[in-house]
Structures are given as C-alpha cells and as structure tokens.
Amino acid sequence: MEFSRFETAAYDGETVGDVAYRRIRSDIVNGRLPPVEKLKLDTLKTTYNVSVTTLREILNRLAVEELVTAEGQRGFRVAPISAAELQELADLRVLLECHALEKSIRHGDLDWEADVVSAHYKLSVIEAALLEGQPSAVERWVRHDWGFHHAMISACNTRAMMRTHSSIFDRYMRYHMLVLDFRGRPVADDHQRLRDLVLARDVDGAVALLTRHVQSGVDYILGTGRIPRTEAGALKPPASPARPVA
Template sequence: MADDKQIVEEGVGDIAFRHIRDDIVAGILQPGIKLKLDALKTQYGASVSTLREILNRLASEHLVVAEGQRGFEVAPATADNLREVADLRLLLESHAIRLSLQTGDLDWEGRVVAAHHKLSVVEAQLLAGEIDRTAQWVRYDFAFHNALISACGSRTLLDLHASVFDRFIRYHMLAASFRGSAVMDDHRALFELAMRRDVGGIVDKLTGHIRSGVDYVLSTGRI
C-alpha cells in the first residue's frame, strides 16, 4: 500500500509540476506573486511536501525564487533578465543549429517542414485577427525551433534549450501580443536557410530574430 501511495503521489506531482510551470510561463502566475503552499495545494491538488519539491525544481530553472524561511515567489520579470535569457538562448540555439545543419538527414528535414507548415498556418490566422490562437502559436513556435535543432545529437543540449526557451517565451506571454508579419517572415527565412544548409546565414538570421524579439517585448512597456 505504501508503494502504491508513493506511485500515485509521484504521478500527481508530475502533473502538478507541469501545470504550475505552464502557468508561470503563460503568465497566469504573475511575476513576484507569493506561492503559498496551502493555496497551491487546493489549486493544483498536490501535497505540501510535493509542492515544496516542485517549487525547488522550478527555482533551479529560475522560474521561481526561494526566499529561505519566507517561502517562494514567481521569479520577477526585468529587462536585464530578458536580455540575459536571450543571450543564453542564442548561445545554445546557435550551437545546436550548426550541429543539426551539418548532420540532419531526410527525417530531420521532414520534421522541419512539418513544424514550419503548422507554425505558418497559425501565424496567418493570428495576422487575420484570430488572437485566441496565441497559446497555440507558442507551442508551434517552440516545435519549429526545436525541429531545427533536433539533429544536434545531444539530449542535454535539447533539454537546456527547452528550459531557456520557455523562460524567453514567458516574456512574450507577459507582453500579451503577437509580433506580426515580421516574425512570420523570420520563420520563413529560417526554414529556407535550413533547407539550404546555410549555417552562416541561419545563425545570422537567428541572431536578428531573437534580438528583435527582445526589442519588441520591451517596446510594449509591459516589462
């Protein structure tokens, strides 16, 4: 019975971890709010001990701040941190994309084609005014960038990139608006450069893509 209870708690903990993490990235749990264990227990259906473990895991990803005896709060959002996260994303993604373009096979090309098609459809819908597609766009944006680097050959690199990407996307969710046709043009260019295996060109385009994302978020005045 004890083992069964532990298995159930681990399952609940995994679900709660993903739910809390997603709510932070999506901006539902706003920067700086106190994460009170009793309230979280009711909201996410996990025990206090499990929630402490979850919040410590999120603190290691810099999505939560541990305040010693004072508990936990959602990590603040600042312009300096946005720039820092952008630099880290660029470092990881540039390295991974170089490796992918050098070693990617036909299956890799298929993943990139499929991911870009889904992303471009949703971006066209957003440009047409369907703003309820924003959350879907976030998923497909990550799927496209992840497909581009998926042939890098390093699970550790992919996992690190995914964590940093979420921290970057969090700022876009807090800005609460779509970047428009410029981001769609960037994604099309990244796709075409990937298909041509143009390493130098795609790294240059990726650099501009991430930097313009930072400028856009800051221009909204919400950070």
C-alpha cells in the same frame, strides 16, 4: 516517455505531482502566474489538487529552473523579471541555438528535413489564425513556435545542450507572453525564411537570421516599456492606448 512540455493531461504511469508540475510551470511561462506573485501553498493546493508536500517538491524544482524564487521560511514567489535578465536569456539562447543549428544543418538527414517542414507547417497555420485576429490561438502558437525551433536544432546530437536550451527558451518566452503574446507578421516571415535557409543548408544565412530574430524579439518587448530595469521588478501596467500588434 515523450510528451509535450505544454501538455497538462495525465499520461499512463505519471503521478498527480507530474501533472501539477507541468501545469504550474505552464502557468508561469504563459504569465497566468505573474512575476513576484506570492505562491501560497494553501491556494495552490486547491488549484492544482496536490498535497503541500508535493507542492514544496515542485516549487523547489522550479526554483532550480529559476522560474520560482525560494525565500527560506517565507515560502516561494514567481521569479521576478528585468530588462537585464531578458537580454541575458536572449544572449544565451543565441549562443546555444545557433551552435545547435549549425551542427544540425551540417549533419541532419532527410527525416530531420521532413520534421522541420512539418513543424513549420503547423506553426504557420497558427500564425495565420493569429494574423486574422484569433487570439485564442496564442497558447497553441507558443507550443508550435517551440516545436519549430526545436525541430531545427534536433539533429545536433547533443542532449545536454538541448536540455539547457529548452530551459532558456521557456524563460525567454515568458517575457513574450507577459507583454505581447504574438509579435505579428515579422515573426511569421522570419520563420518562413528560417525554414528555407535551413533546407538550403545555408549555415551562415540561417545563423545570421536566427540571431536577428531573437534580438528583434528583445527590442520589441523592451519597446513596450513594461519590463522593469531592476531584478526585483514586476510587470508594469500597459500604456494607454495599447500598443498594436502588427
């Protein structure tokens, strides 16, 4: 069954554990559960309405995805963040996404083009709302940003690569959500140009822009000064006055 990776409602045939897994995962990616926070089973049991046994299964699953760290008998924590990991994730994302994008541009059909246009339209509406100062649209932006990037590479016909890219994308996106939410006009302009280059079947242009697009996100995030250099670090408090998003 297909469903949104960001959806938290139950679908027919799903268990309470399935829904709790998506809720906890979403809360980590969106920064509601911050880096290195202790994941206390008694608290989580109440918050997500699942048993301790189910929680252990969920947290072990998230540990495999490297969104949670297991500490043996001491339990679990939300995975730490660091500048080095962010750059690693960006490099992996570029490697996977650019390869998948090239394959999709070469092999995608008319339905694929329509999916790209549709995904970009949805994303552009949310970006316009954010640029007009509607912060409540941030989580919708995360969903539709993923939707657009996924649509662009969906014709690569390599399921294993798509699964790996999905995991890397979420871990990379967590840094955005932790420090700035939405990067403003430059990222919206990049998305529009990417759409146009993809529809023009310009492989070299699209790959070059995508590479710059991902790295500019890294540079902006690190420019906030909130990401620690060490792997054991937690998010640093924001500088005062706050850096404007534009």
